[in-house]
Amino acid sequence: MEATALGIVIKAIIILAIISAIAGFGTYLERKVLAFMQRRLGPMHVGPYGLLQILADGIKLFTKEDIIPQNANRLIFGIAPAITAATAFIALAGVPVFPDFTIPEFIPLLGGTFVPSVAADINIGILFVLGMMAAGLYGPLLAGMAQANKWGIIGAARTAIQFLSYEVVTGLSILAPIMIVGSLSLVDFNNYSSDHAWLMFTQPVAFVLFLIAGFAETNRTPFDLLEHEAEVVSGYATEYSGMRWGMFFIGEYANMITISILAAVVFMGGYNDLFFLPGWLAVLLKISFVFFFMLWVRAAWPHVRPDQLMWLCWKVLMPIAVINVVVTGIVMMV
Amino acid sequence: MYEQIAFYLFSVLTVTLFLITVMSKNVLYAMTSLAAGMVLISGFFFILGADFLGVVQLIVYVGAVMALYSFAMMFFDATRNIKEKSTHPALVFGLGGMSALVLVMMFAAPLYSEKIQAFYPMHPEAGNAQDVGIVLFTKYLIPFEVAAVMLLVAMIAGIILAGKKMDVSFTQDLSVDDEIMKQKDAK
Structure with missing residues (x-):
């Protein structure tokens, strides 16, 4: 069925509403998961089991004083958080989240509208998502440079080296699956895994590399050197407070979800029906598992040093990724 | 529209x-x-x-x-703000404007006469990436390979320039500081 403009608008609203809600709820989940792993209870006081903590956090963020440092460049200082949030959500336009579905007829006004699996089904979806996430580096970068703070500058410099280096690994690791599937469209990836084995079994090396690089690109714990509290106070976000800081946070969580969706669609079979599970539930479980995995790693592993980060990227991960691409090519040709 | x-x-x-x-x-x-x-x-x-x-x-x-x-x-x-040093602003303006004009005329001339034709037209059914790939690996193979060699040369040069003390960790080894100070003194 042909996707109508209305269907695409509905899809975009679904993505925006669900992802920004989950991104907020993700902070609660993160604190709870970390607490249980450290034998604590985590947030308990606001609402049952601390479920309303997110609401309290929201009120706190909105009512905090919005401080702009004296020597900061006010315009860029204000734009930077918006860049992070915007690029994170634009990247989501290119990923298929749920299967195609048609809104049932009994719902007034919208009944019978066909909602496609992906908001913008461009043929090069996977490159678009990676490119948009690459553009996301300007958020922390400009924030660090605009705030007239030495910690901020160090945070910005780390942003540039970390994101630039790990983009290489992400791109190379995902190149081997692209060669196997022979398409850059994420919908094709999903269709491929409906009648082949999941790519995480045929391309285990690429899967592990993609996850590691995904951690670095979303600024997750073994590699969260951009705002490493113990070293650079809060890195690029040192001078930010209130809602501006919240936008960085929402962008970061949206990026985590994008990486989770990419891992689920590319490597873990996407939104195809799994045994008795319907497709939408299967993909939700997969996405949640990758998201949980990110929190799990945060609880289990310490930070790395910046020089270890670069060593890992250029001397370990990138050569493995290149070898993986070459071996995949040889196997495909023979 | x-x-x-x-x-x-x-x-x-x-x-x-x-x-x-x-x-x-x-x-x-x-x-x-x-x-x-x-x-x-x-x-x-x-x-x-x-x-x-x-x-x-x-x-x-x-x-x-x-x-x-x-x-x-x-x-x-x-x-x-950066204080710019521009000694001959009129000269820069003239040269920059002229080269921009020449560039626009070069690219606009075939469009104006409407004689431009694509040697390798797009195939909507095959997709964009495939079209680019086919042209790159047939017609423009040699420029493509030469560009690859050039990038390799640039990469090796970059590694050689930057990698003099690559096996030494700057955060761990304090003798590196002395080394840096020595190089500063030598300058």
């Missing part, structure tokens, strides 16, 4: 942003507007139906080249 609106919107925005890049005395404004202009240029590729090139523009220019520029910009104080 929509394409025309989008085209004029993108052109006005791109030209404005690049004007800010040239005119602004603030490093931060110049850098931000240049990056934003690069993003908007990819919009032109999307309008033309060249999705692949649009995304390559995003990844290469916005994600990599501009990020390297901004890395270099960290050596400046981004919060202050």
Whole structure:
């Protein structure tokens, strides 16, 4: 069925509403998961089991004083958080989240509208998502440079080296699956895994590399050197407070979800029906598992040093990724 | 209709942003507007139906080249205006304007006579990436390979220039500090 403009608008609203809600709820989940792993209870006081903590956090963020440092460049200082949030959500336009579905007829006004699996089904979806996430580096970068703070500058410099280096690994690791599937469209990836084995079994090396690089690109714990509290106070976000800081946070969580969706669609079979599970539930479980995995790693592993980060990227991960691409090519040709 | 609106919107925005890049005395404004202009240029590729090139523009220019520029910009104080030294502003203006004019005429001439024809027309059913790949690996194979060799040369040169003390960890080994001080004294 042909996707109508209305269907695409509905899809975009679904993505925006669900992802920004989950991104907020993700902070609660993160604190709870970390607490249980450290034998604590985590947030308990606001609402049952601390479920309303997110609401309290929201009120706190909105009512905090919005401080702009004296020597900061006010315009860029204000734009930077918006860049992070915007690029994170634009990247989501290119990923298929749920299967195609048609809104049932009994719902007034919208009944019978066909909602496609992906908001913008461009043929090069996977490159678009990676490119948009690459553009996301300007958020922390400009924030660090605009705030007239030495910690901020160090945070910005780390942003540039970390994101630039790990983009290489992400791109190379995902190149081997692209060669196997022979398409850059994420919908094709999903269709491929409906009648082949999941790519995480045929391309285990690429899967592990993609996850590691995904951690670095979303600024997750073994590699969260951009705002490493113990070293650079809060890195690029040192001078930010209130809602501006919240936008960085929402962008970061949206990026985590994008990486989770990419891992689920590319490597873990996407939104195809799994045994008795319907497709939408299967993909939700997969996405949640990758998201949980990110929190799990945060609880289990310490930070790395910046020089270890670069060593890992250029001397370990990138050569493995290149070898993986070459071996995949040889196997495909023979 | 929509394409025309989008085209004029993108052109006005791109030209404005690049004007800010040239005119602004603030490093931060110049850098931000240049990056934003690069993003908007990819919009032109999307309008033309060249999705692949649009995304390559995003990844290469916005994600990599501009990020390297901004890395270099960290050596400046981004919060202050830069005092530019321009000794012959009229000469620069004249030369820059002339070369821009020549460039526009070169590219506009075939369009004006409407004699331009695509040697390798697009195949909508095959997709953009395939078209680019076929042309790159048949007609333009040698330039493509030469560019690859050139990048390899640049990469090796970069590693040699930067990698003199690559096996020494600067955070662990304190004798490196002495070494750096010695090199400073030698200068």
